[in-house]
Amino acid sequence: MWSEAEAREIVRRHSGREGPLLPILHDVQAAFGWVPPEVVRVVAAALNLTRAEVHGVVSFYHDFRDAPAGRHVLKLCRAEACQSMGGEAVARAVLDRFKIGWNETTPDGGVTIEATYCLGLCSCAPAAMLDGQPIGRLDHAVLDDIAGEVER
Amino acid sequence: MTTRIFVPRDAAARAVGADRVADALLAEAGRRKLDVTLVRTGSRGLFWLEPMIEVETPAGRIAYGPVKASDVPALLEAGLMQGSAHALRVGRPEEIPFLQRQTRITFARCGIVDPLSLDDYRAHGGYRGEARARELGPAGTIEEVAASGLRGRGGAGFPAGIKWKTAADAAADRKYIVCNADEGDSGTYADRMLMEGDPFSVIEGMTIAGYAVGAGKGYIYIRSEYPDAIRTMEQAIVVARNAGWLEAFELEIRVGAGAYVCGEETALLESIEGRRGQVRAKPPLPAHRGLFGRPTVINNLVTLATVPAILADGAKAYAAFGVGRSRGTMPIQIAGNVRHGGLFEAPFGLTLGEIVEQIGGGTRSGRPVRAVQVGGPLGAYFPRALFDTPFDYEAYTARDGLIGHGGVVVFDDSVDMARQARFALEFCGIESCGKCTPCRIGSVRGVETIDRVIAGDHRDANLALIEDLCQTLKFGSLCALGGFTPYPVMSAIRHFPEDFGRPRRVAA
Ligand SMILES: Cc1cc2nc3c(=O)[nH]c(=O)nc-3n(C[C@H](O)[C@H](O)[C@H](O)COP(=O)(O)O)c2cc1C
Numbered sequence: 001m002w003s004e005a006e007a008r009e010i011v012r013r014h015s016g017r018e019g020p021l022l023p024i025l026h027d028v029q030a031a032f033g034w035v036p037p038e039v040v041r042v043v044a045a046a047l048n049l050t051r052a053e054v055h056g057v058v059s060f061y062h063d064f065r066d067a068p069a070g071r072h073v074l075k076l077c078r079a080e081a082c083q084s085m086g087g088e089a090v091a092r093a094v095l096d097r098f099k100i101g102w103n104e105t106t107p108d109g110g111v112t113i114e115a116t117y118c119l120g121l122c123s124c125a126p127a128a129m130l131d132g133q134p135i136g137r138l139d140h141a142v143l144d145d146i147a148g149e150v151e152r
Numbered sequence: 153m154t155t156r157i158f159v160p161r162d163a164a165a166r167a168v169g170a171d172r173v174a175d176a177l178l179a180e181a182g183r184r185k186l187d188v189t190l191v192r193t194g195s196r197g198l199f200w201l202e203p204m205i206e207v208e209t210p211a212g213r214i215a216y217g218p219v220k221a222s223d224v225p226a227l228l229e230a231g232l233m234q235g236s237a238h239a240l241r242v243g244r245p246e247e248i249p250f251l252q253r254q255t256r257i258t259f260a261r262c263g264i265v266d267p268l269s270l271d272d273y274r275a276h277g278g279y280r281g282e283a284r285a286r287e288l289g290p291a292g293t294i295e296e297v298a299a300s301g302l303r304g305r306g307g308a309g310f311p312a313g314i315k316w317k318t319a320a321d322a323a324a325d326r327k328y329i330v331c332n333a334d335e336g337d338s339g340t341y342a343d344r345m346l347m348e349g350d351p352f353s354v355i356e357g358m359t360i361a362g363y364a365v366g367a368g369k370g371y372i373y374i375r376s377e378y379p380d381a382i383r384t385m386e387q388a389i390v391v392a393r394n395a396g397w398l399e400a401f402e403l404e405i406r407v408g409a410g411a412y413v414c415g416e417e418t419a420l421l422e423s424i425e426g427r428r429g430q431v432r433a434k435p436p437l438p439a440h441r442g443l444f445g446r447p448t449v450i451n452n453l454v455t456l457a458t459v460p461a462i463l464a465d466g467a468k469a470y471a472a473f474g475v476g477r478s479r480g481t482m483p484i485q486i487a488g489n490v491r492h493g494g495l496f497e498a499p500f501g502l503t504l505g506e507i508v509e510q511i512g513g514g515t516r517s518g519r520p521v522r523a524v525q526v527g528g529p530l531g532a533y534f535p536r537a538l539f540d541t542p543f544d545y546e547a548y549t550a551r552d553g554l555i556g557h558g559g560v561v562v563f564d565d566s567v568d569m570a571r572q573a574r575f576a577l578e579f580c581g582i583e584s585c586g587k588c589t590p591c592r593i594g595s596v597r598g599v600e601t602i603d604r605v606i607a608g609d610h611r612d613a614n615l616a617l618i619e620d621l622c623q624t625l626k627f628g629s630l631c632a633l634g635g636f637t638p639y640p641v642m643s644a645i646r647h648f649p650e651d652f653g654r655p656r657r658v659a660a
């Protein structure tokens with residue numbers, strides 16, 4: 001859940017910076033799991049911007065979510081190096097296993113699966129990232145480990 | 153006496169189990185009452201051998217890889233601490249052919265030092281560049297960078313010395329140095345490896361740039377997909393600051409938010425300023441009016457991290473490497489479906505065939521190599537027939553491609569080039585900043601048109617439409633996202649016509 005007090009505290013923390021908006025939005029998402037519209041209002045007011053301006057920034061960047069994420073976030077790379085190692089088929093298998101589509105969350109809120117374009121693990125493709133932890137050479141055995149982690 | 157064992161903390165090594173190996177080593181050494189000091193380094197860049205661990209012996213370091221946590225007891229049993237024989241022993245790292253054949257200048261310390269130890273940094277040649285810069289003075293430093301022939305490693309290949317001189321000559325109340333660590337190209341990870349393995353080289357390069365152009369503040373813009381690099385770089389800045397290194401030059405990290413186009417320099421500046429990452433029209437050049445309207449040097453991370461070595465050993469030594477107008481070395485990143493994937497720093501001039509076949513060892517799948525994309529998502533697909541192309545900025549341009557940031561992605565014969573062309577257009581649509589119509593809308597129409605080609609619907613007419621669209625993109629785009637998307641698309645159509653339902657032309 002988001003709180004107005006925490007949102008204000010995040011804004012305050014970055015107030016001395018040049019160009020504070022992105023650092024603020026990152027902290028908002030880290031704290032609440034997404035960028036709620038109410039927080040956009042708080043941030044806009046504090047930075048003397050219009051809500052439309054802040055919303056425009058939030059919606060421009062793929063990282064910022066307009067809905068809460070699951071307890072785990074699994075990013076799967078869909079870029080060329082991972083494609084060359086059959087990444088698309090592996091990704092399909094993961095989505096099928098959790099019965100969701102790209103950028104969706106399982107009904108129990110367990111995991112959100114997001115598409116990403118390159119994690120810099122291109123010599124250990126196909127690659128993924130689970131809650132910020134890098135995973136390389138994705139195959140069915142690694143997938144089982146990930147599923148175990150997520151379902152725990 | 154304690155024995156030092158080195159285990160990488162590089163994200164790609166961690167992705168294949170380096171942390172589990174480190175934990176197992178400590179646990180098993182404890183059980184056996186062995187005196188072990190674990191040092192977490194960057195990666196040497198031999199990723200098929202990761203996790204690769206090294207043990208310090210009187211005869212130098214001895215490497216083992218790829219090591220699994222479950223291998224650790226047997227390794228210790230066999231005499232890992234003495235560097236004894238074992239099936240996983242690969243010997244002295246410097247003698248592994250993949251490393252032996254390299255010329256490591258930018259990556260000289262990566263994988264060897266503790267990335268957060270300033271003592272290690274100094275012992276391995278750190279700070280020498282900055283000391284020499286202070287001897288030369290700001291103008292002399294810029295001359296030295298220009299004389300080295302160093303060109304931007306971020307893609308456009310613009311001479312670094314000229315950019316620095318432009319910013320130095322601009323009058324302003326303050327100036328900025330911006331390090332571009334957005335590294336969005338698939339197949340590239342050189343920036344990431346340096347941040348995780350030798351972050352002080354980035355700091356030294358930026359402080360030298362600041363000194364040379366008269367800037368007091370630097371920003372490092374790191375993509376959010378690199379949490380490990382962000383963490384290590386943050387820690388390195390704290391270490392540097394505590395050691396009194398950043399008194400005249402302040403450094404701050406900014407984290408991207410998943411937009412590929414923010415690697416484009418003006419979009420990146422917009423992003424730091426807190427706006428949508430939309431490309432700015434040039435002029436003004438960032439060197440005249442960049443970040444917050446002030447003169448700004450924006451360079452790729454590899455460009456900046458190479459500067460200390462250039463100054464330390466002199467422009468002449470650096471310029472002695474390379475071919476034509478491509479001087480020095482390039483960290484080539486061999487990736488994708490390849491047996492020996494990794495970082496290969498070498499003088500410009502290697503042919504693509506040497507890189508893929510001899511150094512990379514062909515595909516990991518064991519099937520024949522069919523296509524190689526060089527230079528990221530905006531780079532061309534090369535068929536085997538063009539494997540004689542030398543790695544050099546001009547040679548790639550002459551073949552309707554680019555070397556970009558040095559990524560080389562290998563595909564085997566199961567690749568469907570129509571799908572790759574489709575992806576290039578799809579990616580352009582997903583990542584477009586929205587300013588130019590051909591890039592924003594044309595790319596989406598392009599995907600629909602390729603889908604018709606794939607479905608066999610009016611193939612020739614639809615391929616002609618795609619060629620037209622590529623012409624429009626090439627000439628009607630403000631930046632290289634729209635402007636170079638035709639490279640992967642047209643190279644796929646030209647070199648692999650059979651995947652588009654056209655007969656293969658006989659080679660001339
Ligand atoms: C769509 C697009 C993405 C880019 N991405 C990057 C990037 O991730 N890293 C980078 O250094 N340069 C990138 N560039 C190139 C930069 O615009 C710029 O040329 C570079 O940062 C200048 O530094 P250099 O001269 O040291 O290469 C990109 C360009 C475009 C058009």
Ligand code: SF4
Binds near residue numbers: 591
């Ligand atoms: S070509 Fe595309 S990404 Fe580049 S400025 Fe135009 S719309 Fe933006």
